[in-house]
Structures are given as structure tokens and as C-alpha cells.
Amino acid sequence: MMPGIGVLTQDTLWCFSQVKGTIEIGATEADIISTVEFNHTGELLATGDKGGRVVIFQREQESKNQVHRRGEYNVYSTFQSHEPEFDYLKSLEIEEKINKIRWLPQQNAAYFLLSTNDKTVKLWKVSERDKRPEGYNLKDEEGRLRDPATITTLRVPVLRPMDLMVEATPRRVFANAHTYHINSISVNSDYETYMSADDLRINLWNFEITNQSFNIVDIKPANMEELTEVITAAEFHPHHCNSFVYSSSKGTIRLCDMRASALCDRHSKFFEEPEDPSNRSFFSEIISSISDVKFSHSGRYIMTRDYLTVKVWDLNMENRPIETYQVHDYLRSKLCSLYENDCIFDKFECVWNGSDSVIMTGSYNNFFRMFDRNTKRDVTLEASRENSKPRAILKPRKVCVGGKRRKDEISVDSLDFSKKILHTAWHPSENIIAVAATNNLYIFQDKVN
Amino acid sequence: MMLSKGLKRKREEEQEKETLAADAWWLDPSLPAAAQAPPAAASSSLFDLSVLKLHHSLRQGEPDLRHLVLVVNTLRRIQASMAPEPTLPPVPSPPAAPCVADSLLASSDAALSASMASLLEDLSHIEGLSQAPQPLVDEGPPGRPTGGSPASLGALDLLGPATGCLLDDELEGLFEDIDTSMYDSELWAPVSEGLKPGPEDGPGKEEALELDEAELDYLLDVLVGTQALERPPGPGR
Numbered sequence: 001m002m003p004g005i006g007v008l009t010q011d012t013l014w015c016f017s018q019v020k021g022t023i024e025i026g027a028t029e030a031d032i033i034s035t036v037e038f039n040h041t042g043e044l045l046a047t048g049d050k051g052g053r054v055v056i057f058q059r060e061q062e063s064k065n066q067v068h069r070r071g072e073y074n075v076y077s078t079f080q081s082h083e084p085e086f087d088y089l090k091s092l093e094i095e096e097k098i099n100k101i102r103w104l105p106q107q108n109a110a111y112f113l114l115s116t117n118d119k120t121v122k123l124w125k126v127s128e129r130d131k132r133p134e135g136y137n138l139k140d141e142e143g144r145l146r147d148p149a150t151i152t153t154l155r156v157p158v159l160r161p162m163d164l165m166v167e168a169t170p171r172r173v174f175a176n177a178h179t180y181h182i183n184s185i186s187v188n189s190d191y192e193t194y195m196s197a198d199d200l201r202i203n204l205w206n207f208e209i210t211n212q213s214f215n216i217v218d219i220k221p222a223n224m225e226e227l228t229e230v231i232t233a234a235e236f237h238p239h240h241c242n243s244f245v246y247s248s249s250k251g252t253i254r255l256c257d258m259r260a261s262a263l264c265d266r267h268s269k270f271f272e273e274p275e276d277p278s279n280r281s282f283f284s285e286i287i288s289s290i291s292d293v294k295f296s297h298s299g300r301y302i303m304t305r306d307y308l309t310v311k312v313w314d315l316n317m318e319n320r321p322i323e324t325y326q327v328h329d330y331l332r333s334k335l336c337s338l339y340e341n342d343c344i345f346d347k348f349e350c351v352w353n354g355s356d357s358v359i360m361t362g363s364y365n366n367f368f369r370m371f372d373r374n375t376k377r378d379v380t381l382e383a384s385r386e387n388s389k390p391r392a393i394l395k396p397r398k399v400c401v402g403g404k405r406r407k408d409e410i411s412v413d414s415l416d417f418s419k420k421i422l423h424t425a426w427h428p429s430e431n432i433i434a435v436a437a438t439n440n441l442y443i444f445q446d447k448v449n
Numbered sequence: 450m451m452l453s454k455g456l457k458r459k460r461e462e463e464q465e466k467e468t469l470a471a472d473a474w475w476l477d478p479s480l481p482a483a484a485q486a487p488p489a490a491a492s493s494s495l496f497d498l499s500v501l502k503l504h505h506s507l508r509q510g511e512p513d514l515r516h517l518v519l520v521v522n523t524l525r526r527i528q529a530s531m532a533p534e535p536t537l538p539p540v541p542s543p544p545a546a547p548c549v550a551d552s553l554l555a556s557s558d559a560a561l562s563a564s565m566a567s568l569l570e571d572l573s574h575i576e577g578l579s580q581a582p583q584p585l586v587d588e589g590p591p592g593r594p595t596g597g598s599p600a601s602l603g604a605l606d607l608l609g610p611a612t613g614c615l616l617d618d619e620l621e622g623l624f625e626d627i628d629t630s631m632y633d634s635e636l637w638a639p640v641s642e643g644l645k646p647g648p649e650d651g652p653g654k655e656e657a658l659e660l661d662e663a664e665l666d667y668l669l670d671v672l673v674g675t676q677a678l679e680r681p682p683g684p685g686r
Contacts, residue, residue: 181513230514282523283523285522336495345515
């Protein structure tokens with residue numbers, strides 16, 4: 001499979017591949033998927049849910065006999081990462097919902113990932129066991145102790161094959177460092193440190209040390225009366241281990257350099273687009289709040305998602321983005337209603353494809369959007385059970401804003417705002433995407449010709 | 450309500466246009482910015498909605514800070530746009546506001562709730578809310594001390610000059626015979642109405658600085674109503 005293919009031309013067709021998750025009748029709130037992430041090779045796909053569980057899917061080896069079917073993802077490991085906790089001091093329950101999962105690059109046979117809820121980050125080791133020792137001297141095959149009097153000879157236990165078992169064990173627990181809710185974690189390119197960000201602070205951790213973290217950003221005002229802005233997302237630069245960005249609820253992005261000072265309250269660069277006076281409203285600030293920030297794989301650009309748009313910024317230009325894409329501009333006239341039902345506060349994520357040529361983000365009605373940065377084409381697709389026949393090609397969707405609605409179009413008022421696609425992931429090198437639609441995970445691939 | 454979570458409604462095209470017009474005409478991008486001053490009634494209803502959201506958010510055990518900050522900032526924008534109006538539309542004052550703010554002081558993040566209460570204070574000149582308590586500076590993130598952090602609760606000054614907002618001066622005299630030495634300290638404000646706040650330089654002030662953990666627990670219990678009022682233990686017990 002050629003890496004880096006991602007050009008959205010008329011030739012690119014997306015097909016349904018798989019769907020994971022319960023059908024609606026059995027779904028509970030705990031099953032709602034809250035994060036999706038491919039690992040660095042794309043071999044593994046992890047999801048976290050509101051119930052604190054992590055499910056890891058592994059891609060099958062491609063079969064030479066079935067050229068039309070690319071490797072499918074099947075369950076590899078399932079474990080309970082976080083449990084609900086009770087903070088006795090504050091009389092509060094701490095949700096077990098997994099906010100983010102981030103993989104570490106693979107350095108040996110085992111896989112490592114970080115998972116976090118609102119307060120605690122955990123490092124999990126996922127490893128395989130396919131052999132077990134047999135022939136103990138003091139125990140029999142069932143593990144019962146043998147009568148020492150019956151032991152007359154000594155033997156060396158040997159390793160014999162067994163059915164594959166995948167174990168997940170918590171190797172580190174990084175707790176008690178966040179007063180506010182953790183919204184982001186990011187592994188540094190040095191592979192020794194990572195950061196965790198909450199509403200007001202960002203902490204730097206060493207993977208080996210759990211009882212200390214170093215505070216690198218603190219925007220909490222001395223007087224809480226003056227609080228007007230919170231941190232919404234943060235990420236390390238993919239190559240420069242000293243650089244990171246964080247976004248705010250006021251639509252700004254700050255690039256910080258840890259070499260400049262120990263406390264990075266002062267930024268190296270400040271990215272903000274001036275407000276468009278013709279679009280000004282009471283909701284201007286809310287819709288400018290950035291819900292996600294992602295570096296491109298190249299490290300040259302950052303992408304931000306606010307309520308109505310996705311923007312691409314060049315790190316060398318701070319005063320405005322180089323590209324702006326409208327995700328669902330038809331909602332601009334509905335902001336009042338969306339404020340009333342709190343949808344305006346929904347936090348959508350955004351992702352780059354492997355070659356940084358296409359970007360993807362979610363919307364309502366189980367729609368998700370892709371934008372080709374080179375051809376400037378965009379497409380709206382839907383994750384639904386109706387389109388879930390194997391290798392069925394996804395038909396582009398269109399929202400009708402006003403006037404006559406064409407046959408295949410859907411009108412704005414018919415959109416289902418409870419079906420939101422907040423979390424998506426793109427395979428690092430192939431055209432395979434994972435889309436979380438409430439409690440279902442859809443996997444789509446481009447059509448193999 | 451035009452759109453609600455989870456509801457899928459089909460509308461006739463004419464109805465669509467009407468609702469759009471009624472709902473958010475001032476947000477119509479075709480209108481020039483200058484003409485987009487919303488009618489007072491619409492601002493007022495948006496104001497009420499925002500206040501409701503703020504209250505709802507504050508009632509959560511641990512409010513979503515982003516949601517809270519965005520709602521408060523939006524409320525300020527609406528307030529600013531309403532201010533120049535010569536005659537304000539009648540704004541219903543939410544009576545629970547001071548109680549909500551104060552009751553939160555006995556639980557969860559005292560600093561946060563005190564600060565949000567003082568954010569409400571900003572709105573008080575429109576709504577006639579009571580003066581809010583001062584915020585408490587917390588100890589900052591681990592590993593990095595915040596300058597000027599106070600020892601225990603000494604810096605928390607809950608008795609502003611106007612805490613007698615709920616009572617007239619006349620009514621204060623009715624409660625003169627109640628022993629308020631416990632409440633005269635700087636540390637604790639009365640949660641329920643009818644308790645007279647004592648003078649700031651009352652006998653309790655010296656004791657306040659020496660209150661130990663047991664006494665703080667006791668006071669907390671009283672505030673949350675789990676204990677009947679008793680004479681407090683003497684200092685240094």
C-alpha cells in the first residue's frame with residue numbers, strides 16, 4: 001500500500017469497512033466512546049469510553065488470497081483503565097470517563113499507552129504471552145504443592161507454547177497533580193517526558209517519576225475574579241522536544257519554548273486571528289473557543305478547530321491562519337438555539353492524514369467532513385448503520401440551507417444534534433479512518449482498485 | 450425552541466423562514482454590523498438564559514470551568530450591550546444567587562465558588578444582589594509556591610460591609626441578644642438569613658486566628674446544618 005496517499009480527487013472513494021459497538025437497544029451511557037487513537041504504525045487502534053474502559057483493536061495480517069479485503073481490525077485487548085473515584089475532601093465524584101489516549105512509540109515487544117480521566121494519568125503496558133513454563137518441581141500441573149516426600153529427582157522447567165494471552169498492566173499512575181479537569185496529554189519526542197494539561201495549568205512529567213511533576217504553564221490569576229480564559233488543548237511539537245502549543249477558550253494559540261524559561265507563562269509566539277466585525281455577535285467568543293489543536297506530521301503547521309471552522313496556521317505567521325475551512329456554516333444563524341441547548345459548547349476534534357494533505361473533523365447528524373488542502377475539494381460523509389454493507393461506497397451528503405431541498409439533501413432543521421461526531425482518527429500512513437459515533441466505532445477505507 | 454438535543458423535526462419551508470426570522474434575526478449576516486443592536490427584549494431573554502446557565506453550572510459539584518467562563522463572558526457582553534439603554538426591561542432577580550454562592554462555600558472548591566460568587570457581584574448593580582465574599586488565594590500547583598499564600602483561612606474575609614443586605618438596620622436590633630461571638634470572627638459568614646453578622650472587631654477576632662481543626666470542623670458542621678447551635682469550645686482546646 002503506497003504510503004501518504006490522501007489526495008481527495010474524484011477518484012477517492014471511501015467505503016465502509018467495519019463497525020464496532022452495541023446496536024442501540026443495548027447501549028448505555030458508559031459505552032459512549034470518548035477518544036480514538038491509532039498507534040504510530042497503525043497496527044493498533046485504541047478507544048476509550050465513558051465507563052473508563054479501553055478497547056484495543058489489532059489489524060489482521062493481510063491475506064494474499066483476499067486482495068480486495070485489506071486487514072480488518074479485531075479486538076486485541078479490553079481493560080478497565082479508570083474507575084469512578086470519590087474525592088472525600090470535596091465530596092465530589094471523579095468521573096471515570098477516558099478523556100484522551102496517547103500511544104508511546106514502540107521500543108520492544110510490548111505496547112505502551114497513556115490514558116487519562118479528569119484527574120489521573122496512567123501508563124499501561126500491553127503485552128502478549130504465548131508461552132508458559134511447565135515442569136515445576138514443587139508444584140504439579142494444576143499448581144498444587146506436591147508432597148516433598150514424593151520428589152526424588154530435579155528437573156528444569158521448560159517453556160511450552162500456550163494460547164495467546166494479551167495482558168494489560170498499569171505500570172505507572174500519575175495522580176494528584178491537577179486541581180482542574182485534564183483535557184490533553186501529549187508524549188514528547190524525547191520519549192522520556194510527556195505533558196498533561198488542565199483548564200488552568202500544564203504539567204511536565206517524566207515517565208519514570210510518578211510522585212513529582214513540573215509545572216510549566218499556569219494561567220490561574222491570583223484573583224479568581226479575573227479569570228476570563230482557560231486552556232482547552234495542548235500538544236508537543238512532533239520533532240522539537242522543547243516546543244509545545246496550547247490553545248485557549250478565547251481562540252488563541254500560544255507556542256512555548258521550554259528552553260526560554262522554566263515557567264512558560266510567556267509565549268514565544270501568539271497566534272490569533274482578528275475578529276471579523278461583520279460576524280460579530282454575543283456568541284463570538286464561544287464559537288471562537290478552540291476545542292482541539294494538532295501539529296501537522298511535518299511540524300510546520302498547526303490545525304485548530306473552533307465551533308464552525310477548522311483553521312490551518314503556519315508557525316511562521318502569527319496574525320492569521322493560512323487556510324480556513326467552513327465545517328457547518330449553516331449553523332451560524334442557529335447559534336441562539338445551539339446556545340440554549342448547550343450544543344454550542346460541544347468540543348470537536350480534528351485530524352491530519354499521514355501526508356498532511358487532507359484534514360478531517362466531525363459534525364452533527366453523524367456527518368464528518370474532509371478537506372483536501374491541495375485541490376480545495378471537500379466532502380461530507382455519514383457514519384450510519386444504513387450505509388454499513390461491506391465495502392459499500394459512502395455517498396457524499398449535502399445539507400440544504402434554504403430554498404428548494406433536492407432529493408438527496410437534508411435540511412438544517414432535520415439534523416439530529418444528538419448524533420455528534422466529536423472523535424475521529426486517521427491511520428498514520430494509509431487511507432483508513434476510524435470515526436466514533438456515540439457508542440459505535442466505524443472504520444472506513446478508501447476503495448481498493 | 451427551534452432545535453433541541455436529540456429531536457429531529459421536519460418543518461415546512463415557510464415555517465423555517467419564520468422561525469429563523471424570529472429566533473435570531475439580529476444575527477443575520479446580511480445585516481450590517483452597525484444595525485445589529487438587538488432589541489432590548491431579546492437581550493433580556495438571552496441575559497436570563499445566561500444567568501440560568503450560570504446558576505446551573507455553579508450548582509454542579511465541580512463546575513466545568515470552560516463552560517462557566519464562556520457563559521460569564523457572554524453574560525458580560527450582554528450586560529454591556531444592555532447598559533446604555535435608558536430604561537432597562539424588568540429583569541427578574543434570581544433570589545437564590547447569594548444563597549447559591551454562599552452554600553457553595555461549605556463544599557468543594559471554596560476558592561472557585563467564592564470567585565464565581567464575586568463574578569456575580571459584577572452583575573449585582575443590575576440585579577441588586579448582595580455584595581459577595583472575597584476570594585481565597587489557594588496554595589498553587591505542587592512544586593511551585595505561589596507568592597503571598599495565606600496560612601490556613603486567615604485571609605478569607607467574608608464579612609463585607611454590606612452583608613447585612615438582607616436585613617434593614619431596624620431588624621438588626623431584634624437580634625442583639627443572640628450570642629454571636631462565633632460569628633463575629635472573620636472566618637465564617639452566616640449561611641442562612643436572620644443571623645446577624647457581628648462587628649468586625651468583636652471578641653471573636655483574636656480567637657479566630659487560633660481556631661484549631663476541631664473547631665473548624667465544628668463550624669463546618671453548623672454551617673451545613675448538621676448540628677444545633679451550641680456554645681463553641683474555648684480557644685486552644
